[in-house]
Amino acid sequence: MKKWIMLWAMGSCVLGVFAQHPAKxxxxxxxxxxxxxxxxxxxxxxxxxxxxxxxxxxxxxxxxxxxxxxxxxxxxxxxxxxxxxxxxxxxxxxxxxxxxxxxxxxxxxxxxxxxxxxxxxxxxxxxxxxxxxxxxxxxxxxxxxxxxxxxxxxxxxxxxxxxxxxxxxxxxxxxxxxxxxxxxxxxxxxxxxxxxxxxxxxxxxxxxxxxxxxxxxxxxxxxxxxxxxxxxxxxxxxxxxxxxxxxxxxxxxxxxxxxxxxxxxxxxxxxxxxxxxxxxxxxxxxxxxxxxxxxxxxxxxxxxxxxxxxxxxxxxxxxxxxxxxxxxxxxxxxxxxxxxxxxxxxxxxxxxxGIGKPKEIQLSAAIQIKRENNTLLLDLDPKRPLKDSIYVLDSIGTVLNRSFIEAQLGEPTRLSLMVATDSRPRYLKLGQDYFNLRTDTSWSKLNRPTVISAEVSSDTGQTKLLEIRDLIRFRQYTLAEVKLKELIQHGATSQTYLEMAKMAWFKMEYQQCYAYARQALSMDTYDAQANYYYGLAAIKLKKDNDALDGFEVASLNPTWRSASFVQMAKYYYRIKQYERAGDYIAKAVVANPLNIDALQMDVLVQHKKGAVTDRLSHQAILQYDPFNAFLQFEEKKTFSSRQEFAAEKLMELAIWYADLGEFESATDLLRSGQKNTEALIWLAWLTRSNKSISQEWLNQATQSKPAFVFPFREESNQVFQWAKENSKSWTIDYLTALLYRFRNQPQKAREILSAVGQEPTDFAAYYALKSSLQDTSRIDLAVQMMQQATLMEPQEWRYGLHLVELLNNSQSYKEALKVSTAYHRKFPKNYILTLAQVRTLLLGKEYMRAEKELEEVTILPFEGATEGHRYYVQTKLMLAYQFILEKKYKEAKLKIAESRLWPMDLGVGEPYADEKNEILADWLELHLQQGNNPGNPDLLKKIAQRKPSKNRYELMLRKLAEEQLKLSKGEGSAAKKEDLKGMIPSDHDLFKRIKEGTLASYWPELIRKIYFEQDQRLF
Structure with missing residues (x-):
């Protein structure tokens, strides 16, 4: 069969005559x-x-x-x-x-x-x-x-x-x-x-x-x-x-x-x-x-x-x-x-x-293809200059047609290829790219499961353990720890103890980490992760042989091999056995050629051995990380960075050096950069062999203000403990408490601050931290601490906001309103404070004032937050409720209608009708219309058919609407047990009161409960 090819340009050829210039x-x-x-x-x-x-x-x-x-x-x-x-x-x-x-x-x-x-x-x-x-x-x-x-x-x-x-x-x-x-x-x-x-x-x-x-x-x-x-x-x-x-x-x-x-x-x-x-x-x-x-x-x-x-x-x-x-x-x-x-x-x-909707896209071109009898019509938009052979292949690679194409980038091109009528073209080969020519999509379908098998129970220990593991990976440490403690009471596996060991490591409780990892090993001696965390904890506890034992066994597993060899290399580097350190570095790189820690250590070891520096490690690092701070410092003894947190990147490298015992390098590095309070304490610790220099750094640290200094690394804990032994200063205690709070030990953080003798007189963030750490049973102390913060920094509006929240949570609404009003007047354009003012007015039942504030505010939206509109609805419905009690039904109806509006200045746009949650407005309107009748069937149906909600109080209203609909149709009432099905016992009384229909007996509680569940940002 004779092959033929026909090409013509479909688009502009203006770029085709250009010679290609270097990119700029x-x-x-x-x-x-x-x-x-x-x-x-x-x-x-x-x-x-x-x-x-x-x-x-x-x-x-x-x-x-x-x-x-x-x-x-x-x-x-x-x-x-x-x-x-x-x-x-x-x-x-x-x-x-x-x-x-x-x-x-x-x-x-x-x-x-x-x-x-x-x-x-x-x-x-x-x-x-x-x-x-x-x-x-x-x-x-x-x-x-x-x-x-x-x-x-x-x-x-x-x-x-x-x-x-x-x-x-x-x-x-x-x-x-x-x-x-x-x-x-x-x-x-x-x-x-x-x-x-x-x-x-x-x-x-x-x-x-x-x-x-x-x-x-x-x-x-x-x-x-x-x-x-x-x-x-x-x-x-x-x-x-x-x-x-x-x-x-x-x-x-x-x-x-x-x-x-x-x-x-x-x-x-x-x-x-x-x-x-x-x-x-x-x-x-x-x-x-x-x-x-x-x-x-x-x-x-x-x-x-x-x-x-x-x-x-x-x-x-x-x-x-x-x-x-x-x-x-x-x-x-x-x-x-x-x-x-x-x-x-x-x-x-x-x-x-220029080719229509593409059939397939590769790096050489985007293509569209049609078959007409024995002709394949291809439309191509080249993504590089094409001067290539082009092949049509069947499913086993047999060439059905071979032709040549020459086309310029930027010129959509049509290509006609003849094939035998009874042939089945499957691929088009252009350069190194293979385009699939099948017209159906079944060839690409995957069968990966998207639901958990019905045979797998969601209540098994394994399922719960995976949930806990993922909570840790989401940094939801508090919830993960609660669930771990619940799970371990029902019997523990090696994996349960492993997750406990990880949690203990995060909390800087190394003895517990060691114990939990050891428990895991008692069930499975070859568990790689358990061995690895066992080794890490043993290093902290100076159990060197146990550490090596853990890493050696962990290295049997390819996933943990490179990390284990790095830990062993670090151990031998610290004790100055550089040859052995080098051996394990080589093993770490074989296991993971892009292990940057191992490559950096390779450079250090070569320096220590006096060898001519092998550029391979340098090149491997720079190929992927041209900003590598270690190479900058090793080669130029300087550190340069333009990113927002350059000082933290510098601190990270200094800690890396310190971990290897390279205190001089760590000191030089920290001295060269921005020295915040944490860095100054580190400098004092690094130079502790020279008492006068160390004390000078420590004095600078305790005299500095730790504004925007937020310690988070576990390595800083031992440094802070040393500093505390050598200086009595609230600054050190404050930073230590911050670290413990982050590391899921709020009680320890609270104890640290409670023991401070002389507290600061000009640093409000200290008192804000102390306030946040108070037990929920001592909200009075939390309020006292936040009041201290507001006095120290009256120009920082957030302290006032947090004080208002604390007072509202303690139901001190009058005092909260005093504070809220004062801050609102001081910062009239701060819509976050305006929202706090509105919420405080609502809690204090001053609905007219809340309505006025909402009429005047302009809120810039923030993703996922709808407080402005929620407060608006709550305000309008509470005003309607008051008018109903006063028998001002016309005014009540107006407020219910207003509650259904979406003022743009409140920072939330109006959704589609079926996305609006108007169940409370519907229910109040139903009450307004009901009188002695069983209920407006249209409103009842509207409530009953509302979009499903996870809010159990909204579900109550739907259930009651369904029941009243049955009554209106003469179908009788549902059984009492069915009424209460799915409810928690504390809701039974509220359900009964709503069912009885006396608005004053349930409405304020109902609206408060619904909005409390919906709003997690300010409530």
Missing amino acids: VSELKKRYVTYPFTDPDPIASAQKLYPYFRFDGFTNTAIEKDWKTVILENDYIRVQVMPEIGGKIWSAYDKVNKRDYIYNNGVVKFRDIAMRGPWTSGGIEANYGIIGHTPNTSTPVDYLTQENADGSVSCFIHAYDMLSRSNWTLEIRLEKDKGYFSTRSFWYNANAVEQPYYTWMNLGVAAGQDLKFLYPGNQYIGHDGDAHAWPIDSQGRDLSNYSENAFGSSKSYHVLGAHSNAFGVYYTDHNYGMARYALREDKLGKKIFLWSQAGDGKIWENLLTDQSGQYVEIQSGRLFNQNVPSSSQTPFKQLGFAPYQSDSWTEYWMPFS
């Missing part, structure tokens, strides 16, 4: 309209966020600001990076089609969305740590630019993450002759213990009614791991079309169920789209995030940009979903980041056009 990288200042953030929180944050602090100052008033930008550019693409805003890839511009293919926000508009508050929409955001959005998302990171020998250019960005004590580096690379750019991630756990594992890339694209999601798969899972059909849902809607998502609230689809390397979006009206390509083992997860298309989503458009329009996020992750703790009840549990584990992966981000 440049730095410049670019002016943006900016809505800045301010106001860092000086109070130590809760355990999950600690040691980071939040920013709470946001504004609607813009300024002009020059931002440092890095531009990477070739003939086809221009990429902009913002190193002062988390290193975000701000935009990617397609020069061929003259449009942004990644959402380009025209303003820098910080809003309260990330874990630390400020966040900007659009671009590509790299997230590493425990949860999105990374703590560095809006603050400066380290960066450098590089022109590479092959004509490509790179911009590296880097940050140290304190939550996981890990380091991440992202190389953004643009080649001279490619129609895409790549991002190579390198993430390293520098800890001796496991850390949480979370990493996702979040990319913004412009929303539009013609937007279609190209997400291969047959199911999606939520954050909770529950599985649903994809793309056609149970209502027949095609969820892959943006336009068919005009229902419900904001959405997160983690799509799975198909084997594919690419996903993206396509704009049908523009014959244009973009895709992300990666090897599947590098990035398993693919997610879509959509704001609601109702008012509760549209409100974010103007909040996050001025004129750039609404956006959608497409995201890629190492795991299948961004799981929350409830996902542990499904197959999609939480992964741990093993000690000294290093992960690296690469992704590619490209536009495509």
